[in-house]
Amino acid sequence: xxxxxxxxxxxxxxxxxxxxxxxxxxxxxxxxxxxxxxxxxxxxxxxxxxxxxxxxxxxxxxxxxxxxxxxxxxxxxxxxxxxxxxxxxxxxxxxxxxxxxxxxxxxxxxxxxxxxxxxxxxxxxxxxxxxxxxxxxxxxxxxxxxxxxxxxxxxxxxxxxxxxxxxxxxxxxxxxxxxxxxxxxxxxxxxxxxxxxxxxxxxxxxxxxxxxxxxxxxxxxxxxxxxxxxxxxxxxxxxxxxxxxxxxxxxxxxxxxxxxxxxxxxxxxxxxxxxxxxxxxxxxxxxxxxxxxxxxxxxxxxxxxxxxxxxxxxxxxxxxxxxxxxxxxxxxxxxxxxxxxxxxxxxxxxxxxxxxxxxxxxxxxxxxxxxxxxxxxxxxxxxxxxxxxxxxxxxxxxxxxxxxxxxxxxxxxxxxxxxxxx
Numbered sequence: 029x030x031x032x033x034x035x036x037x038x039x040x041x042x043x044x045x046x047x048x049x050x051x052x053x054x055x056x057x058x059x060x061x062x063x064x065x066x067x068x069x070x071x072x073x074x075x076x077x078x079x080x081x082x083x084x085x086x087x088x089x090x091x092x093x094x095x096x097x098x099x100x101x102x103x104x105x106x107x108x109x110x111x112x113x114x115x116x117x118x119x120x121x122x123x124x125x126x127x128x129x130x131x132x133x134x135x136x137x138x139x140x141x142x143x144x145x146x147x148x149x150x151x152x153x154x155x156x157x158x159x160x161x162x163x164x165x166x167x168x169x170x171x172x173x174x175x176x177x178x179x180x181x182x183x184x185x186x187x188x189x190x191x192x193x194x195x196x197x198x199x200x201x202x203x204x205x206x207x208x209x210x211x212x213x214x215x216x217x218x219x220x221x222x223x224x225x226x227x228x229x230x231x232x233x234x235x236x237x238x239x240x241x242x243x244x245x246x247x248x249x250x251x252x253x254x255x256x257x258x259x260x261x262x263x264x265x266x267x268x269x270x271x272x273x274x275x276x277x278x279x280x281x282x283x284x285x286x287x288x289x290x291x292x293x294x295x296x297x298x299x300x301x302x303x304x305x306x307x308x309x310x311x312x313x314x315x316x317x318x319x320x321x322x323x324x325x326x327x328x329x330x331x332x333x334x335x336x337x338x339x340x341x342x343x344x345x346x347x348x349x350x351x352x353x354x355x356x357x358x359x360x361x362x363x364x365x366x367x368x369x370x371x372x373x374x375x376x377x378x379x380x381x382x383x384x385x386x387x388x389x390x391x392x393x394x395x396x397x398x399x400x401x402x403x404x405x406x407x408x409x410x411x412x413x414x415x416x417x418x419x420x421x422x423x424x425x426x427x428x429x430x431x432x433x434x435x436x437x438x439x440x441x442x443x444x445x446x447x448x449x450x
Contacts, residue, residue, distance in 0.1 A: 032406075032436070034413030034420045035394075035445040039263035042442045045271045046251055048073040048244030050431055052274065052304065054081050054124045055201070055229045056242050058132065060102035061085040061092070062209060063233050063240075069100040071244045076430045077122035084129055087113045088136075107209050112138035116177065119144040121359060121430050124198060127156045130180060131202030134165035135209035137183030147359055147401060149176040156202045159190045163206055163214075185210040192216060194354075195327045197223035197278075204230070222327050223278045228303040245274035245306040249404075250432050252282045252332045254442070257411045258311035259291050260342040268442060270309040272301070281328030285336055289316040289343055318345030318388055326351050334408035337366050341375045342415060343388040350383040359427070360402040369397050369409060373416050394418030403427040407435055414444055 048056075053073040058081065060067035072078065074094070082092050089111040091103040117140060119126040126142055130153070133140045143149065157167045157178075166181040190203055200216045204226050207214030232242070251273045258268040275283075275295070283293060294310040316339060321329070329336065333355060340347035355362040367379045372395040376387040394416045399406035406425045413420030428435050439446045 029423070029450070030425050031449050032410050032422045032425050033447045033449055034410055034422070036417060037261065037414045037444045039265040040258050040261050040268050040442045040444065041266065043269040043271055044254065044438055044442060046246035046273065046438075047071065047075075047432065047434055049247040049274045050075060050077060050249070051124065051197075051223060051225050052229070052244050053078045054128060055225050056244060057081045057085060057092070057102070058128060058205065059229050059233050060240075060242070061088075061090040061104050062107060062132070063104040064106055065104055065238050065240065067102045067104060067240045067242060069102065069242045069244065070098075071246075072100050073244070073247065075433055076120055077125060080118065080120045080122045080125045081129070084113075084117045084119075084125065087115065087117060107136060110136055113140050116141045116143055119148060121145050121148050121427070123148060123151055126153065127198040127202050128205060130156050130160060130167075130178070131205035132209050133180040134160045134163065134182045134206045135185050140180045140182070141177050142180065143175060143177040146175065151357055153178065155194065155196065156199050159188060159199070159203050160206055162190075163188050163203075163212075165206070185212055187213040189215045190217070192218045195220040195222045197226070201226040220324055220327055221278060223276070225276065225304075228276075232303045243301045245301050245304055246270065246272050247432070248274050248276070248279045248282070249331045251309060252335050253407050253411055253435075254438070255282075255286065255293065255309060255311050256335050256339045257414055257442075257444070259286065259313060259316065260339065260415050261313050262415065264313060266313045268311045270311070272306050273309055275305045275307050277305075278328050281325045282332035282336060284325065285319060285321055285329060286339060289319050289339065290314055291316065316343035316388075318343050318347040320348050320350070322348070322350030322352075322383070330354055331404060334362060334366060334404045335411060337370065337384075337386055338408050338412045340386045340388055341370060341373075341390070341392070341412065345389075346385060346387050348383065348385045350380065353382040358402065360400045360405065362402065362405065365400045365402055365405045368400070369405065370412075372397055373412055373420075392416045394420040396421045396423065398422070399424045399427055401427050403431045407432070410435075410439070410446070
């Protein structure tokens with residue numbers, strides 16, 4: 029089991045280019061696999077989560093290979109050319125893989141079985157299953173040695189008009205992918221706009237028949253960790269540029285909150301890559317002030333709450349985070365995880381049913397933290413360790429590989445005093 033040891037850092041400087049956005053990487057693999065012809069994917073995030081989606085399509089008979097250049101080549105097939113899997117389809121810790129593949133498999137005329145690791149098998153899937161059942165797919169959850177498996181019997185779907193009961197890009201995407209794969213009309217109506225990467229990807233593939241080249245922009249959720257690291261660094265010579273970050277408006281809630289807190293973040297070189305807005309972020313330190321986070325902005329920053337909590341811990345005043353019940357059903361209960369871990373570093377917190385309050389500018393100190401198996405908690409504690417006096421150790425950091433395997437090397441490259449240990 030790997031751990032990270034971090035000490036307070038001097039100025040953070042340099043330019044970094046992040047691996048591809050995780051949400052877009054999943055969808056790039058799915059759309060390329062389901063579209064006849066050859067697609068070249070550049071800057072695909074080769075995390076454990078994304079590779080779970082790759083392996084499932086290989087099992088369905090699609091050719092996917094990583095070239096020496098780092099580009100991926102995918103030779104897509106029509107849905108009727110895909111083969112029934114010969115083994116259980118393992119999703120690891122990836123909720124995106126399981127939920128989006130439910131939509132794809134619901135449209136295919138054979139039987140499949142999905143399962144994941146212990147954490148994923150505790151996460152709710154009924155919100156995806158219910159609309160797909162209404163379309164005509166059959167789902168049969170069962171357990172083997174206490175671990176949940178979900179049998180999918182797909183094919184012969186009908187169209188649907190569906191009102192999302194809760195904001196969820198994964199539920200929306202599963203329905204849209206089921207309709208696309210089956211060739212039936214589906215409409216999804218949402219009260220609060222969620223990530224629209226599936227819709228953008230669909231438009232890109234419609235515009236690009238035959239051979240395609242898809243360039244995936246940097247992951248904004250990963251960028252948030254380095255952004256906060258630079259903002260809270262006390263050295264005035266800190267200046268960090270994060271290049272070619274996806275700035276899809278459904279993903280930039282964390283920037284809105286940080287700017288509200290007084291952050292100095294410049295956006296340079298704006299352009300579009302394959303239908304997604306992209307730009308460079310230039311970050312320098314500043315004095316942050318407390319804020320309130322809640323309401324309609326929450327879906328656009330739900331994955332960034334742990335690192336925003338770190339920013340709030342370093343801000344002046346008391347910050348509150350509300351309307352975040354979805355945090356209870358992530359890789360871990362992230363509200364509970366933050367309430368358990370951040371006080372170890374001298375940060376006063378109060379737990380709410382759907383959020384928490386955090387008191388900033390307390391007496392920070394280094395401590396031994398635990399990821400609790402959650403990659404975003406692990407990376408957030410590591411960033412906190414860059415400013416907490418003394419030595420910080422974050423245990424159980426193998427989970428970081430699910431979303432950002434390059435985290436350790438990127439941290440070192442910008443000047444963080446960090447060491448990997450067993």
